[in-house]
Amino acid sequence: MKTDLFINNEWRPAASGKRFPVENPATEENLADVAQGDAADVDNAVRAAKTCFESQAWRDMSGRKRGKLLFKAADLLEARLDEVARLETAQNGKTLFESKIEIGMTINTLRYYAGWADKIVGDTLPVEGPFLTYTLREPIGVVGAIVPWNFPLNIASWKFAPALAAGCTVVLKPASETPLTALLFAEIALEAGLPPGAFNVVPGGGSTAGAALVRHPDVDKISFTGSTEVGRQVMKMAAETNKRVTMELGGKSPNIIFADADLKAAVRGAQTGIFYGKGEVCAAGSRLLVEKSVHAQVIEQLAEGAKKMTPGDPLDKNTRLGALVSRKQQGVRRRAARHDDRARRDLWAGARRADLRRLRAGCEAREQHHLRSRRRAVDKGHPESAPRRQGDSRRHGVDQLVQLLRLRRAVWRVQSIGIWPRPRA
Numbered sequence: 001m002k003t004d005l006f007i008n009n010e011w012r013p014a015a016s017g018k019r020f021p022v023e024n025p026a027t028e029e030n031l032a033d034v035a036q037g038d039a040a041d042v043d044n045a046v047r048a049a050k051t052c053f054e055s056q057a058w059r060d061m062s063g064r065k066r067g068k069l070l071f072k073a074a075d076l077l078e079a080r081l082d083e084v085a086r087l088e089t090a091q092n093g094k095t096l097f098e099s100k101i102e103i104g105m106t107i108n109t110l111r112y113y114a115g116w117a118d119k120i121v122g123d124t125l126p127v128e129g130p131f132l133t134y135t136l137r138e139p140i141g142v143v144g145a146i147v148p149w150n151f152p153l154n155i156a157s158w159k160f161a162p163a164l165a166a167g168c169t170v171v172l173k174p175a176s177e178t179p180l181t182a183l184l185f186a187e188i189a190l191e192a193g194l195p196p197g198a199f200n201v202v203p204g205g206g207s208t209a210g211a212a213l214v215r216h217p218d219v220d221k222i223s224f225t226g227s228t229e230v231g232r233q234v235m236k237m238a239a240e241t242n243k244r245v246t247m248e249l250g251g252k253s254p255n256i257i258f259a260d261a262d263l264k265a266a267v268r269g270a271q272t273g274i275f276y277g278k279g280e281v282c283a284a285g286s287r288l289l290v291e292k293s294v295h296a297q298v299i300e301q302l303a304e305g306a307k308k309m310t311p312g313d314p315l316d317k318n319t320r321l322g323a324l325v326s327r328k329q330q331g332v333r334r335r336a337a338r339h340d341d342r343a344r345r346d347l348w349a350g351a352r353r354a355d356l357r358r359l360r361a362g363c364e365a366r367e368q369h370h371l372r373s374r375r376r377a378v379d380k381g382h383p384e385s386a387p388r389r390q391g392d393s394r395r396h397g398v399d400q401l402v403q404l405l406r407l408r409r410a411v412w413r414v415q416s417i418g419i420w421p422r423p424r425a
Contacts, residue, residue, distance in 0.1 A: 001032060001184065002186070005202050007048050008196045009194075014036050014037050014204075015041050018035075019035055021034075025325050026315075034183070038205075039212035041209065042213050043212070045202050046142055050141070050142050050218050053142060053197075055197075058169070063165075064117065066114075070117065070161060073194075076188045078107050080184075080188070081107070084184060085100045085102070086315065087181055092152060092322075094278060096314060096317055102153065106157045112161075122135040139168040141219075142168065143163040143169070143220065143221045143222075144219040144222045145163070149176075150282070151277075151281075153181040156185070160172060164199065168221075171219070172200065173203070186200075211237060219241075221244040222243060223246045226249065231249040249282075255273060257291065259291040263297060271302060288302075
């Protein structure tokens with residue numbers, strides 16, 4: 001496993017010589033010591049990306065050729081799916097079951113954008129006079145991609161796959177908790193034949209490598225996924241050089257269940273919405289608005305389902321609830337639980353930190369499946385009894401997740417909606 005920086009198709013130590021440990025959150029064992037990039041390394045990566053972007057070979061490469069490179073990368077990743085999924089589980093703590101889904105989605109993303117590479121077209125515009133007027137879509141340049149730790153390679157692919165397909169070059173800054181699959185994909189990109197400088201990976205801290213990437217004058221666009229708070233900081237820093245930004249930020253995502261819904265299916269969907277990925281999902285259904293007449297039934301069914309979700313070894317193919325990504329994140333969960341205690345919410349199902357040494361030496365499951373309820377329900381006849389705004393979701397939310405039988409009733413004040421597919425029996 002490569003653990004140095006990947007710059008210009010070369011594996012390099014950090015200019016400072018510093019490295020940082022990456023831990024398995026389930027066992028707290030050290031997986032690797034990874035090169036810790038900073039501003040100097042980001043500058044080297046951006047220079048390599050800009051040189052590639054301006055090179056005749058890259059500029060003259062057809063969209064079809066770029067698509068072939070991405071198709072080949074997808075095939076190579078698919079051939080190593082099990083290996084990459086196990087590495088994703090090891091560094092993130094999610095179950096192997098979920099990691100295989102994630103890597104499968106990454107493969108699909110690569111193939112999707114590979115197919116688009118030769119279909120990026122402009123327009124001809126009718127104007128008065130003997131003129132030919134047309135528009136031409138051109139790659140923007142060097143793209144800085146900053147990704148979180150919850151879906152490390154999948155979210156990264158949402159950024160680098162379309163950028164490469166369009167003819168941009170990329171500097172990827174993975175999260176410090178989960179850089180290993182990004183570095184593994186760099187091996188795949190190299191094997192697929194991407195030219196030097198087209199794809200670069202610089203692990204490091206957000207306040208060092210991340211900030212340097214955002215501020216760099218030769219980076220033409222930043223694509224960032226993370227918290228709303230950090231997103232605001234990224235926008236301010238990007239404004240210094242007038243670069244374009246794309247943000248996918250956090251928020252609150254309420255589910256809505258009405259009395260005439262298929263309650264069994266609705267509860268399964270709500271349970272999947274909050275427990276999938278250990279709840280470490282930007283679109284997790286972390287709030288649940290239930291019609292008053294079925295409130296007790298829904299809570300009872302949710303509690304029964306939560307009690308059956310036993311944390312276990314994430315690498316066990318039968319485990320469906322893994323380990324939180326870090327002790328820091330465990331602290332966030334504990335503070336939320338203490339807030340619930342102060343708010344006098346009822347605890348229907350919960351767990352303390354579990355000692356799973358009998359299952360696997362050193363394996364721990366963090367405090368995971370708390371299900372608490374405020375005695376608050378929504379009256380179907382009075383939609384104003386539901387909060388208009390849940391956290392920052394109205395402005396920045398990734399999704400408003402609605403689980404109900406008749407969707408039209410829920411659209412009264414929702415600006416954007418995502419739907420959890422109805423679970424199969």
